[in-house]
Each structure stands twice: as structure tokens, then as C-alpha cells.
Amino acid sequence: MTTVLYNHQIEDQALKAEKIAIIGYGSQGHAHALNLKESGFDVVVGLRKGKSWDKAEKDGVDVTTVPEAVKQAKVVMVLLPDEYQPKIYEEQIAPHLEAGDALAFAHGFNIHFSQIQPPDNVDVFLVAPKGPGHLVRRTYEDGAGVPALFGIYQDATGKATETALAYAKGVGAGRAGILETSFQEETETDLFGEQAVLCGGVTSLIKAGFETLTEAGYQPEVAYFECMHEMKLIVDLLYEGGLEGMRYSISDTAQWGDFVSGPRVVDADTKARMKDILSDIQTGRFAHGWILENQANRPQFNAINTRENQHEIEVVGRKLRELMPFVKKPVNTK
Numbered sequence: 001m002t003t004v005l006y007n008h009q010i011e012d013q014a015l016k017a018e019k020i021a022i023i024g025y026g027s028q029g030h031a032h033a034l035n036l037k038e039s040g041f042d043v044v045v046g047l048r049k050g051k052s053w054d055k056a057e058k059d060g061v062d063v064t065t066v067p068e069a070v071k072q073a074k075v076v077m078v079l080l081p082d083e084y085q086p087k088i089y090e091e092q093i094a095p096h097l098e099a100g101d102a103l104a105f106a107h108g109f110n111i112h113f114s115q116i117q118p119p120d121n122v123d124v125f126l127v128a129p130k131g132p133g134h135l136v137r138r139t140y141e142d143g144a145g146v147p148a149l150f151g152i153y154q155d156a157t158g159k160a161t162e163t164a165l166a167y168a169k170g171v172g173a174g175r176a177g178i179l180e181t182s183f184q185e186e187t188e189t190d191l192f193g194e195q196a197v198l199c200g201g202v203t204s205l206i207k208a209g210f211e212t213l214t215e216a217g218y219q220p221e222v223a224y225f226e227c228m229h230e231m232k233l234i235v236d237l238l239y240e241g242g243l244e245g246m247r248y249s250i251s252d253t254a255q256w257g258d259f260v261s262g263p264r265v266v267d268a269d270t271k272a273r274m275k276d277i278l279s280d281i282q283t284g285r286f287a288h289g290w291i292l293e294n295q296a297n298r299p300q301f302n303a304i305n306t307r308e309n310q311h312e313i314e315v316v317g318r319k320l321r322e323l324m325p326f327v328k329k330p331v332n333t334k
């Protein structure tokens with residue numbers, strides 16, 4: 001059985017005596033910086049001037065430029081978008097790393113696919129929360145946490161594991177469970193999960209359900225409530241009690257439909273396509289496409305994003321959510 005670690009098993013005094021630089025203050029960056037600070041760690045945020053800089057200042061954290069933050073810190077956590085990390089690393093981080101420092105990531109993409117090649121004399125580890133950054137922050141504030149994986153790529157000081165675990169505890173993961181992984185396992189499973197299940201899988205399932213109903217002449221509002229709004233309520237039950245817990249709350253009619261119709265939606269062919277997706281990730285084919293897409297200034301990403309935001313489910317959803325003031329405002333509009 002894999003060992004799952006919790007707060008009481010983790011020593012964090014050594015890391016509390018050092019400075020931690022959080023590079024980036026977006027979804028993960030703001031959560032790591034604020035949670036670590038409130039857990040008693042010494043944090044500085046490294047940024048360029050702009051939206052995130054203003055937000056970090058408003059939140060009361062120390063902010064400076066990326067090179068200055070790296071110079072001040074012993075541990076440098078890179079929470080920039082994956083696609084910009086190699087260039088910023090080369091120009092603003094690498095020149096200021098010293099022997100015995102630690103370079104850290106929340107996702108293994110750039111190390112695993114060799115886009116960043118750190119020097120031998122620094123520790124390299126990852127602490128990857130298994131949840132969106134805004135919920136890493138929200139759960140921490142609620143006294144809970146999001147589980148995290150940690151992995152060591154390079155242990156130059158002999159203390160990389162101790163540092164990574166103390167860091168994971170500081171962001172609140174030790175309340176939920178910390179598991180050891182490798183950069184390869186984290187990168188491949190994370191990419192697979194977000195493509196096939198959590199993001200790509202779920203959004204495609206929701207849209208296909210919505211389109212099936214509206215194309216059959218049902219009202220878009222009814223289709224929205226059925227296929228999008230109720231998804232959160234069902235997923236909450238899955239989060240709390242697994243499949244059995246969710247099935248306890250639904251009707252027996254729904255449960256019978258789940259048993260006989262679910263496997264008609266996700267069948268052996270779907271699983272075969274999931275295996276193709278995993279294979280593209282393992283061989284580097286997906287990474288290659290994403291790196292090239294960014295080098296071309298994202299023509300496909302931008303076109304698809306515009307089209308997705310105009311989908312009828314989005315138009316009707318915006319209207320209906322306005323009528324439900326208790327629904328939390330999306331984090332991008334706060």
C-alpha cells in the first residue's frame with residue numbers, strides 16, 4: 001500500500017528558517033504564496049509589473065522582480081504558465097540560482113520533456129496539488145486542504161525530500177494527504193486526467209448531452225440544468241462518498257439507468273481512444289504539438305477558445321447563473 005503522509009509526520013522547522021520565492025501569482029501562485037505565508041513560512045513573490053503584481057501587493061505579500069526573488073530565496077517554486085517557463089527560466093532564474101538552492105515545480109512538464117535542464121548543484125523537486133489553485137486556497141482558508149504529489153528529480157543537498165515535504169505541508173496538502181511520485185508519473189497522469197477525464201472528458205460529455213437535448217427540441221434552459229448545473233451537485237456526492245455514496249442519493253430509476261446506459265456512452269471504443277490519448281502523452285507527441293502551437297502564437301488555441309465561449313450552453317448558462325445570486329462568482333470575474 002502506498003504511504004500517504006499527513007502534517008504530524010512532517011518536520012518543517014528547517015524550511016521555515018529559509019526564504020521561499022514563488023514565481024508567478026496566478027491560480028497556483030497566489031494559493032502557494034498565501035497558504036505558505038499563513039503557515040508561518042517566509043515568502044517573496046517574483047513577477048513582472050502588471051495585474052498579478054498589483055494583486056499580490058493588495059494581498060499583502062512581498063513582491064519583487066523574478067531575478068531579485070530568486071537571488072533572495074533558497075527555494076524557488078516556478079508557478080508560471082508551462083509554455084513560458086523555459087524562456088523565463090533561462091533569462092531570469094538560472095543566472096541567479098546558487099549551489100544548494102532548490103528549484104521546484106507544481107507540474108513536471110518542462111523537466112520531464114527536457115525543456116528546462118537545471119544545473120547539477122541544485123535540488124529539483126515537484127509539489128503538485130491535485131486541484132485547481134483557487135481551490136487550494138479556498139480549502140486552506142476553510143481549514144481543509146487539497147492532496148498533493150511530491151517527487152524528487154535531483155537531490156544535490158541530501159535534503160530534497162525534507163524540503164519538498166515541508167513545502168507540501170505549508171500549502172495545506174498535509175491535511176488531505178501527500179503521496180510520493182516521479183516527474184514522469186506526475187506529468188503523464190496529470191496530462192491524461194485533464195485531457196481524458198477532468199477537463200476534456202467532462203466538457204465534451206456535458207456539451208454532447210446538452211446538444212442531444214436541444215437538437216431534439218427541448219428548451220436550452222432545461223438542458224442546461226440537466227447536463228451542466230446538476231453536474232456539480234452529483235460530483236459533490238461523488239467527492240464525499242464515491243460511486244456508492246452518490247448512488248445512495250439518487251432514485252433507483254436513475255441508478256438502473258446509470259447501470260444500463262452509462263456503459264453505452266463510455267464503452268470499449270471510448271477506452272481505446274483514452275489509451276490513444278495516453279500514448280500521445282507518453283511518446284511526447286502531445287507535448288510536441290503544444291510547444292509548436294505556442295511557438296506559432298496559439299492560432300488553434302485562440303480560435304477554439306472563442307468558439308467554445310460562444311457555445312449555446314455558455315450563453316444560456318451565463319443568463320441562468322445571474323438569476324442564482326448564491327452561486328459563487330467565477331474566479332476570473334471577482
Ligand SMILES: NC(=O)C1=CN([C@@H]2O[C@H](COP(=O)(O)OP(=O)(O)OC[C@H]3O[C@@H](n4cnc5c(N)ncnc54)[C@H](OP(=O)(O)O)[C@@H]3O)[C@@H](O)[C@H]2O)C=CC1
Nearest residue numbers: 024025026027028047048050051052079080106107132133
Ligand atoms: N492551474 C492549476 O490549478 C494548476 C496548475 N499547475 C501548474 O502550476 C503552474 C502555474 O500554472 P497556473 O497557476 O495555472 O498559471 P497562471 O496562468 O494562473 O498564472 C501564471 C502567473 O505567471 C505570471 N507570469 C506570466 N508571464 C510572466 C513573466 N514573463 N514574468 C513574470 N511573471 C509572469 C502571471 O502574471 P501576469 O499577471 O503578469 O501575467 C501569473 O501570475 C504550471 O506549471 C501548471 O502546470 C499544477 C496544478 C494545477
Ligand SMILES: CC[C@](O)(C(C)=O)C(=O)O
Nearest residue numbers: 130131132133190194198
Ligand atoms: C485538472 C487541470 C489541472 O491539472 C489541475 C487543476 O489539476 C491543471 O493543470 O490546471
